[in-house]
Amino acid sequence: MQKKLERLQNSSDIRGIAVQFEDREVTLNRETAALLAQGYISHISKRLGKNPEDMRVSLGVDSRVTGEKLKCAFAEVLMDAGMEVYDFGLATTPSMFMSTVFENYKCDSAVMFTASHLPFYYNGIKFFTDKGGFENEDIKEITEKAIELSEKQIKKHIQKGKINRTSILKDYSEFLVNKIREGVNSSKNYEKPLEGMRIIVDAGNGSGGFFAKEVLEVLGADTTGSAFLNPDGNFPNHIPNPEDQTAINFLKKAVTENNADLGIIFDTDVDRAACVDKAGNEINRNRLIALTSAIVLDEFPGSTIVTDSVTSDELHEFIIKSGGKHFRYQRGYKNVINKALELNSQGTECYLAIETSGHAAFKENKFLDDGAYLTAKILIKLAKLNEEGKNIEDLLEGYKEPEESKEIRLRITADSRNKYMDKLMKDIETHSKKTENWEQVKENYEGIRVNCTYKEGKGWFLLRSSLHEPIICINIESNFQDGTDMITKEVTDILKNYKEIEMSGL
Numbered sequence: 001m002q003k004k005l006e007r008l009q010n011s012s013d014i015r016g017i018a019v020q021f022e023d024r025e026v027t028l029n030r031e032t033a034a035l036l037a038q039g040y041i042s043h044i045s046k047r048l049g050k051n052p053e054d055m056r057v058s059l060g061v062d063s064r065v066t067g068e069k070l071k072c073a074f075a076e077v078l079m080d081a082g083m084e085v086y087d088f089g090l091a092t093t094p095s096m097f098m099s100t101v102f103e104n105y106k107c108d109s110a111v112m113f114t115a116s117h118l119p120f121y122y123n124g125i126k127f128f129t130d131k132g133g134f135e136n137e138d139i140k141e142i143t144e145k146a147i148e149l150s151e152k153q154i155k156k157h158i159q160k161g162k163i164n165r166t167s168i169l170k171d172y173s174e175f176l177v178n179k180i181r182e183g184v185n186s187s188k189n190y191e192k193p194l195e196g197m198r199i200i201v202d203a204g205n206g207s208g209g210f211f212a213k214e215v216l217e218v219l220g221a222d223t224t225g226s227a228f229l230n231p232d233g234n235f236p237n238h239i240p241n242p243e244d245q246t247a248i249n250f251l252k253k254a255v256t257e258n259n260a261d262l263g264i265i266f267d268t269d270v271d272r273a274a275c276v277d278k279a280g281n282e283i284n285r286n287r288l289i290a291l292t293s294a295i296v297l298d299e300f301p302g303s304t305i306v307t308d309s310v311t312s313d314e315l316h317e318f319i320i321k322s323g324g325k326h327f328r329y330q331r332g333y334k335n336v337i338n339k340a341l342e343l344n345s346q347g348t349e350c351y352l353a354i355e356t357s358g359h360a361a362f363k364e365n366k367f368l369d370d371g372a373y374l375t376a377k378i379l380i381k382l383a384k385l386n387e388e389g390k391n392i393e394d395l396l397e398g399y400k401e402p403e404e405s406k407e408i409r410l411r412i413t414a415d416s417r418n419k420y421m422d423k424l425m426k427d428i429e430t431h432s433k434k435t436e437n438w439e440q441v442k443e444n445y446e447g448i449r450v451n452c453t454y455k456e457g458k459g460w461f462l463l464r465s466s467l468h469e470p471i472i473c474i475n476i477e478s479n480f481q482d483g484t485d486m487i488t489k490e491v492t493d494i495l496k497n498y499k500e501i502e503m504s505g506l
Helices: 002-008 030-048 067-080 093-098 136-150 169-184 210-216 245-257 285-299 313-321 333-345 371-387 392-396 417-434 483-495
Strands: 013-017 056-061 084-090 109-113 122-129 162-165 199-202 262-266 273-277 304-307 325-328 350-354 360-362 404-411 438-440 448-453 458-465 471-478
Touching (some): 002 013, 002 030, 002 136, 013 136, 030 067, 030 109, 030 122, 030 136, 056 067, 056 093, 067 084, 067 122, 067 162, 093 109, 093 122, 093 169, 093 371, 169 210, 199 245, 245 262, 262 371, 273 285, 273 371, 273 392, 285 350, 285 392, 304 333, 333 350, 333 360, 360 371, 371 392, 417 448, 448 483, 458 483
Parallel strands (some): 056 084, 056 109, 304 325, 304 350
Antiparallel strands (some): 013 122, 109 122, 262 273, 350 360, 404 471, 438 448, 448 458, 458 471
16 A cells, blocks of 8 residues: 555656556555545645634546546545535636635635546546645655555544535636636627637547637637537547647647637646647647747736746747747746746746646736636737737747757666766766767756757757656757757767667667
């Protein structure tokens, strides 16, 4: 049991196998969920300085087939401790956070059962207070307490708590509708500022289907062509993931076939999003950051935009030319958000923290990574541009995509990954000083980033350790054809001397 619980921590949340699939061992079930609930009660009571019977906690699930049983096991323990529980059923991760903010709920804490875009046999848990999501240290404390309790005989008590079964998606939809109405502030049609536009949603059978009917149609948009809006935790059509090319291709086809003005795709729990413009061009990764940065910098000129480490040089140039500052930080949405919070606390104005995966957090929205709120900001701008006879692509004027890009992932078999990576980084750094066409990027906060110059053009690579696996990640981009192959060869000529790196990934 101890090993199962230890394996469930995934940085700042919980993730595990919840359905028996092939040879994968189930690690997140009713038993482990109940133990985690005990650990959570201990942690949240100490953190907030409240007795359990004086606390109100909300629970929600995405569309995964195991969500309900895990939630019920968790709820039983909370009620047994005397807590008042709000069971929201199907929800999104951002809406669960808002249950700690909305006046009609004001929950002390929120718990969301989701594993984001991972396959159907996974599930997980995210935790919130009104200050934001839990950190790594919080999850560590919860799992350690759960391990401690797993070794004891837990006495069953008579349930003293109260349960309220309702839905938060209606309240959350009204919040988004009002945000868009106020943001557009249309003099022609305040109530329905999206009237005359066709906007398509692909929810991937996750929790985001509500957005089409409860937000877009209420605002006057035609959502004909929207797909996979019904929740189905088997994800029969495609993985709900804005980075997945199959999913993006579905949306591109739907947008062009239906002559839509915009296409929107969410991940399973709607904390990430991406778009497709009316010409069928995908707006994700660097391009999504460019678009969002343009919107924010129009509102807050000179603001700093915090991104993760793998963003392109072309994006960097676009942000600078748009009047902003670019702070390229570590991968991981919590890392990016926490850096933005830190910068603001130090007096540096930062209104956007955004990762290439599609996690986007705005200062105005409590730095919550929220795919639906990101989409609302884009829709506000789209509606305003539409009134001027323009479209969303006009915001990206001057932005260029790199000619080539790729990511290489190589497994490390060394016993001490951290020590091994430290040695590798130092060797790459030494090599960059000796190599005429290599120049190490000094302002870099993850791994080692090197600019490469050739007679044909320029490129770069970032070599870093994976956040969760014993894997070396190498991101490579170039502004000329075959540039990534040239960089790959130079990097692998160094790596092939390391016996503990599996080069089969090449």
